[in-house]
Amino acid sequence: MSDAPRTPRPREEAAKLDAADELSGKREDFVLADENGERVVYLDGNSLGALPRTVPARLAEVVEHEWGRLRIRSWTESGWWTAPERVGDRIAPIVGAAPGQVVVGDSTSVNVLKAVVAAIRMAREDNPARTDLLVDETTFPTDGYIAASAARLTGAAIRALPADGIPGSVGPRTAAVLVNHVDYRTGELHDLPGITAAVHEAGAYAVWDLCHSAGALPVGLDEHGVDLAVGCTYKYLNGGPGAPAYLYVRRDLQPRFDSPLPGWNSHADPFGMSPAYEPADGAVRGRVGTPDILSMLALEEALTVWDGVDIEAVRAKSLALTDFFLRCVETHVPAGRVECVTPVDHARRGSQIALRCPDAGEVMEELIRRGVVGDFRRPDVLRFGFTPLYTSFADVEHAARVLGEVLAERAA
Amino acid sequence: MSDAPRTPRPREEAAKLDAADELSGKREDFVLADENGERVVYLDGNSLGALPRTVPARLAEVVEHEWGRLRIRSWTESGWWTAPERVGDRIAPIVGAAPGQVVVGDSTSVNVLKAVVAAIRMAREDNPARTDLLVDETTFPTDGYIAASAARLTGAAIRALPADGIPGSVGPRTAAVLVNHVDYRTGELHDLPGITAAVHEAGAYAVWDLCHSAGALPVGLDEHGVDLAVGCTYKYLNGGPGAPAYLYVRRDLQPRFDSPLPGWNSHADPFGMSPAYEPADGAVRGRVGTPDILSMLALEEALTVWDGVDIEAVRAKSLALTDFFLRCVETHVPAGRVECVTPVDHARRGSQIALRCPDAGEVMEELIRRGVVGDFRRPDVLRFGFTPLYTSFADVEHAARVLGEVLAERAA
Known part of the structure; x- marks a missing residue:
């Protein structure tokens, strides 16, 4: 992971990727805000999926x-x-x-x-x-x-x-x-x-x-x-x-x-x-x-x-999301601060990214406080799950940026 | 079971028993009508209990x-x-x-x-x-x-x-x-x-x-x-x-x-x-x-x-309900038309009454059409369950009366 300065480039890239995302409309089918109506970047759908809007009725x-x-x-x-x-x-x-x-x-x-x-x-x-x-x-x-x-x-x-x-x-x-x-x-x-x-x-x-x-x-x-x-x-x-x-x-x-x-x-x-x-x-x-x-x-x-969702399209978006997350982490996270334990090879990667860092428990707590929800798996793993039906590329960029901020602050 | 003429006595007795029932207030805690708001005498709580009113919210x-x-x-x-x-x-x-x-x-x-x-x-x-x-x-x-x-x-x-x-x-x-x-x-x-x-x-x-x-x-x-x-x-x-x-x-x-x-x-x-x-x-x-x-x-x-319900009071009402049902069946049902297979001894009786009759399947279908819901267990058993929290003595009398009507009509 590099010390490259933060540039607006990842946000622009996220916007482009979201604009081209054929599954982006599916996001509206889910409840994604918190109890105060605030935005949550929810990257824990690999633990508990978000609520589809039609379920309560x-x-x-x-x-x-x-x-x-x-x-x-x-x-x-x-x-x-x-x-x-x-x-x-x-x-x-x-x-x-x-x-x-x-x-x-x-x-x-x-x-x-x-x-x-x-x-x-x-x-x-x-x-x-x-x-x-x-x-x-x-x-x-x-x-x-x-x-x-x-x-x-x-x-x-x-x-x-x-x-x-x-x-x-x-x-x-x-x-x-x-x-x-x-x-x-x-x-x-x-x-x-x-x-x-x-x-x-x-x-x-x-x-x-x-x-x-x-x-x-x-x-x-x-x-x-x-x-x-x-x-x-x-x-x-x-x-x-x-x-x-x-x-x-x-x-x-x-x-x-x-x-x-x-x-x-x-x-x-x-x-x-x-x-x-x-x-x-x-x-x-x-x-x-x-x-x-x-x-x-x-x-x-x-x-x-x-209904009407092609699982191949889901897979394509999943890989694009995890690829993009890794690039954003590269950009935003101080070099050497985390180690990716998920295979980079597409053929061996699911729909989550696991990053190892020694203070993963405290880091995840702080991420959640800032509205980026992943989870912590003992002893030292930060787990981020990407649900293609409702995760946007803007979410991904935001999560990596906040992660970088938290890690930079904790290192300082 | 006797050929005794139908008298208003069981209904009066039901009213008295309901008036003296310390659990009668609990009935209000449940949804007991059908989809049109019509009264249902629901004697199938031994299969699926009724909906408590506070559950939906x-x-x-x-x-x-x-x-x-x-x-x-x-x-x-x-x-x-x-x-x-x-x-x-x-x-x-x-x-x-x-x-x-x-x-x-x-x-x-x-x-x-x-x-x-x-x-x-x-x-x-x-x-x-x-x-x-x-x-x-x-x-x-x-x-x-x-x-x-x-x-x-x-x-x-x-x-x-x-x-x-x-x-x-x-x-x-x-x-x-x-x-x-x-x-x-x-x-x-x-x-x-x-x-x-x-x-x-x-x-x-x-x-x-x-x-x-x-x-x-x-x-x-x-x-x-x-x-x-x-x-x-x-x-x-x-x-x-x-x-x-x-x-x-x-x-x-x-x-x-x-x-x-x-x-x-x-x-x-x-x-x-x-x-x-x-x-x-x-x-x-x-x-x-x-x-x-x-x-x-x-x-x-x-x-x-x-909350606040004494299970001994539930048992007392359960036995009173099943006793009363048996008396009402005696009054309302043509003699010899059904055989009770539930023990009459209180010490050996649960909270249901099972009546055997050869055409039990058709009889139960007709009872349900008339708003009295029990169930049928093959080959020849009519099953009536009595849930003390929401079954009233009036329900019991009504059920036995409708049962008597159905059986009399089918015999005719």
């Missing part, structure tokens, strides 16, 4: 009319019962899946258990000698904890290793592999097509966690033959705090999907109330208990902002 | 202000992060638990898996010869399916038997017992104190499902030394469709609670993001992934209707 209708007036009738009349599959089909195109393979419900952690146990069971069924579960070693922690539980419950052996070491490590004893598509901390994009192909080459099953990629870049689940995938909906999908997660089960694997959570919602005839479990066909098999309707329908409404 | 605030304006800040500033324990402590007194033992989140089915696996693990730790899981044979189906999964995952043997046969069947090989407090279909109240004592006498662990009892009658979890319990919040607790469920772990067992779903929210230091799992102390250990905030805070608001 829709949720009020769900609560006041569907629950308040229709009550139990809404399970059929308002389409509550089929919401998990319906909302799943709204997510499907965003992650490159044909309809009928994504179901919404439960948390990401719970879906990791379903997916990993099911993957291990399929592998065992293929060949009982498949005993190993591999997990990328920088995984978001909950995936690692739940994968360890899945291994314990199925008698598998778990091993953590770098994601790029997986293709060289899979073999005849590998049952399943769990990988995060984008690393939550560094923003590194892992090679989903390559790793999935290597896992398949070895005869094992690939489970992908899409929390930090879905909605920010093309995933191509069907195209790359991914077996199972999970993801949350409250980051780039803007579904609201703790909104229900989703599970993808590739169509041809659905008849073999053997869930550790065979709740009544996944029964072939749930209202038959049979004491014997018989799984439903299709993605429904991934359901468990009664779906959380208020959150589910808030999410469904939030997903309407994706 | 609170939920609008959560969405528009906490999510919309504060966004990520709300995890701390709006108390989102600690909501699962805080809302758990609001449910605790309703089920007879001291604070710090109830945590809210996930569905009932998911909580059944946590509780049953944890119970089996504790029993095994006590004595590896404890290999058997007993489940009441008329359980709500999902409990049976999930218990079978828990048995499969832990290598336990599962056996279904009548709830009243459990005390005579537990022994040195019993690990855990899963029982529904109130049978979802018949409304039979199982003997929680007696069964729990027998399970403990045998050295095993008792897990209770409170879905159909919590909020309708005293449960006394602490008093009776229950080990683990689960329940939903959308029936008598009025939390909204698919609202998050809860898990009770008795305080002295919390250090031994070994969850099959050790998600990052149950970690001792969740934001340490450590690759090694270390469980938190207390009820927090029952958490899994990111809590579903919109539904959770709707539930929290819904629970405010319980």
